[in-house]
Structures are given as C-alpha cells and as structure tokens.
Amino acid sequence: MPWIQLRINSDSQHADEIGDLLMEEGALSITLEDGQDQPIFEPKLGETPLWNETIIIALFEADMDLNPVIEILKAFPALGKDVQYKVEQIEDKDWVREWMDNFHPIKFGERLWICPSWRDIPDPKAINVILDPGLAFGTGTHPTTALCLEWLDGLDLSTSDVIDFGCGSGILAVAALKLGAQSVSGIDIDYQAIEASKANAERNQCSDKLKLYLPEQAPKDLKADVLVANILAGPLRELAPLIAEQVKSGGKLALSGLLHEQAEALLEHYGQWFEMDQPTYKEDWTRLTGIRK
Ligand SMILES: C[S@@+](CC[C@H](N)C(=O)[O-])C[C@H]1O[C@@H](n2cnc3c(N)ncnc32)[C@H](O)[C@@H]1O
Numbered sequence: 001m002p003w004i005q006l007r008i009n010s011d012s013q014h015a016d017e018i019g020d021l022l023m024e025e026g027a028l029s030i031t032l033e034d035g036q037d038q039p040i041f042e043p044k045l046g047e048t049p050l051w052n053e054t055i056i057i058a059l060f061e062a063d064m065d066l067n068p069v070i071e072i073l074k075a076f077p078a079l080g081k082d083v084q085y086k087v088e089q090i091e092d093k094d095w096v097r098e099w100m101d102n103f104h105p106i107k108f109g110e111r112l113w114i115c116p117s118w119r120d121i122p123d124p125k126a127i128n129v130i131l132d133p134g135l136a137f138g139t140g141t142h143p144t145t146a147l148c149l150e151w152l153d154g155l156d157l158s159t160s161d162v163i164d165f166g167c168g169s170g171i172l173a174v175a176a177l178k179l180g181a182q183s184v185s186g187i188d189i190d191y192q193a194i195e196a197s198k199a200n201a202e203r204n205q206c207s208d209k210l211k212l213y214l215p216e217q218a219p220k221d222l223k224a225d226v227l228v229a230n231i232l233a234g235p236l237r238e239l240a241p242l243i244a245e246q247v248k249s250g251g252k253l254a255l256s257g258l259l260h261e262q263a264e265a266l267l268e269h270y271g272q273w274f275e276m277d278q279p280t281y282k283e284d285w286t287r288l289t290g291i292r293k
Contacts, residue, residue, distance in 0.1 A: 002062045002092045003028070008073065009035060009084040012050035018076065019056055025069045027058035039284075041232070041259060059090070103133060106140050109153025112175055114140035117203075127178045130203055131171055136188075136196035138169035144230050144256045147280060147287035148172050151254045155226065157181040163222065163246055165229035165239070166257075167212070170197025172228050177206040185222060186212045222246055228254045233262035237269055244273035247292040255288040263288060 010018055019030040035053030074081045105115040111127045121128050133139045158180040164173040167186030176184050186197045194212045201207035227247045236255050253274055263279045263286040274290030
C-alpha cells in the first residue's frame with residue numbers, strides 16, 4: 001500500500017505538540033528528524049531533548065486529502081500561514097527485504113567477522129559471529145562497537161577471563177568467546193540486553209561460557225584479565241573505580257563510546273589506575289586502552 005508523507009519544518013519547543021495534532025488529524029505515524037545536523041549525544045537521565053530545527057514527518061494513507069490538515073497547520077500560531085512543508089508520495093516496498101538488504105557481513109581486524117544470519121559467510125575459516133540486528137544495541141555497524149571488536153581481535157584471549165561492561169546485544173561478549181576467551185561476564189542495566197546477549201550466545205554455541213548480570217547481581221569479587229566497556233563518557237567516568245576494581249593487575253582495558261573532545265579528561269581520570277595508551281579514533285568516536293597498574 002502506498003502512503004503520503006508530509007514533512008514540516010518546526011523547532012524543539014513545538015514539534016511534539018504539532019505531532020500530536022497531526023495524529024489527531026489521522027496521521028498513521030510521526031517521526032522527528034534533525035533539521036540542521038545537530039547531534040545530541042548524551043541526554044540527561046529522563047530527558048529527551050529535540051533539535052533546535054526539528055523536522056516532523058507524518059505518514060498518511062494514500063487517499064487522505066491533506067488540504068484540511070495544511071489549513072490546520074497554517075492556523076497553528078508557531079507555524080502560521082508561511083508554514084514550510086513538503087508532500088511526498090511513498091511507494092510501496094517490501095520493507096523487511098529493504099531493511100535486510102542494509103546489513104552485510106563486516107570484517108573487524110584480521111580474523112573476526114560479524115555476519116547476519118540471512119547472508120552467506122564470506123570466509124568459513126575466519127572467526128564468524130552470527131548476529132542479527134535486534135532491540136539491544138550492537139550490530140557492529142556503529143564505530144564505537146567496531147573500535148572494541150578491532151581491539152578484541154588484536155588480543156590473544158586464550159587464557160583470559162573477560163568482562164563486557166554494557167553488553168547490549170552481547171556482540172563483544174560473543175566475539176571474545178569465539179576469539180578464544182575462557183569465560184565472559186556480561187553486565188548491563190537493561191534486562192532486554194541481558195536477554196539479547198543470552199540469545200546471541202546460544203545462537204553462536206558459546207552460552208556455557210557466558211555469565212550475564214544486572215549490575216546489582218554481579219559478584220562483588222568479579223575480576224577479569226580483560227575488560228571492555230562501550231558505554232558513554234558520563235557513565236564511564238562514574239564507573240571508573242568499579243571498573244578499576246574489576247581488572248586484575250596487568251590486565252587490559254578498552255573504553256569506547258566517547259567523543260574526541262571527551263577523551264582527554266577520561267584518559268587522565270583512568271590514569272589513576274591504568275597506564276593509558278594514546279587514543280584511537282574512528283569517525284567522531286574515540287577508544288581508550290590501558291594496562292592496570
Ligand atoms: C552503546 S551500548 C554497547 C553495546 C555493545 N557492548 C556494543 O559495543 O555494541 C551501551 C550499553 O551499556 C548499557 N549501560 C549503560 N549504562 C550502564 C551502566 N551504568 N552499567 C551497565 N550497563 C550500562 C546500555 O544499556 C547499553 O546496552
């Protein structure tokens with residue numbers, strides 16, 4: 001079934017209200033989009049900030065007459081008669097097929113591939129993690145995950161116990177196990193992430209070596225040879241004493257999820273417990289690594 005899409009230029013203060021209005025007028029869905037390339041990386045807990053220039057995208061059934069809707073928008077004080085909008089026909093597609101076409105096997109480092117289950121494995125002799133996009137973060141397409149996967153690929157994990165702090169989909173935990181780690185403990189505040197990690201480990205036949213914990217359930221004396229944490233700069237700073245506690249002396253650490261401008265302060269902070277290396281960069285993102293003193 002084709003649809004009509006209405007795009008309206010708005011702002012952070014009025015986008016939600018206009019979205020509600022469009023839903024009342026028969027929109028099937030509302031999507032909000034950044035109108036001026038203004039990234040929002042780390043909102044405070046409970047806040048969902050919008051962009052200064054926010055584009056509202058409303059989807060309607062194809063036979064809907066949008067003229068009365070446009071008149072209502074013109075009468076909305078924050079938009080007025082000069083409201084900027086665009087009407088587009090959306091052709092019908094096989095959306096599932098389209099979505100699946102976007103995911104391909106990706107190689108990380110020398111040995112490691114992440115492969116969606118519906119694709120052929122490019123190199124059966126490589127270390128292949130089968131992983132499909134799901135509700136928890138972590139498919140390998142995001143630079144912060146890629147930085148961690150490349151780091152894990154470069155380690156000899158054969159005698160290592162690993163902690164994956166903020167495990168999300170379990171992508172790093174499963175990759176570490178497939179790369180030879182003795183055991184992995186995955187920790188996440190989100191129960192959905194725990195479930196996703198369990199399912200992904202089962203699919204990759206390594207769930208017997210993976211233990212999963214909500215933070216309050218993790219053993220107090222949990223310690224590892226290798227700890228990888230792809231979270232965000234704020235939580236990484238707060239978690240630093242705990243993370244330091246969980247890495248054995250001489251153990252290896254990788255932190256990801258921070259922007260270039262956040263790296264220096266975090267490098268100094270973790271320098272209390274770790275001999276830190278020079279940062280590694282990928283697009284806007286930075287990876288910090290170090291060895292526990
Ligand atoms: C960016 S995702 C990383 C997922 C996966 N490890 C990867 O590299 O793709 C961050 C994960 O950390 C979790 N998280 C955020 N704050 C946390 C905290 N304080 N303790 C444990 N997990 C946390 C989130 O729920 C999310 O699943």
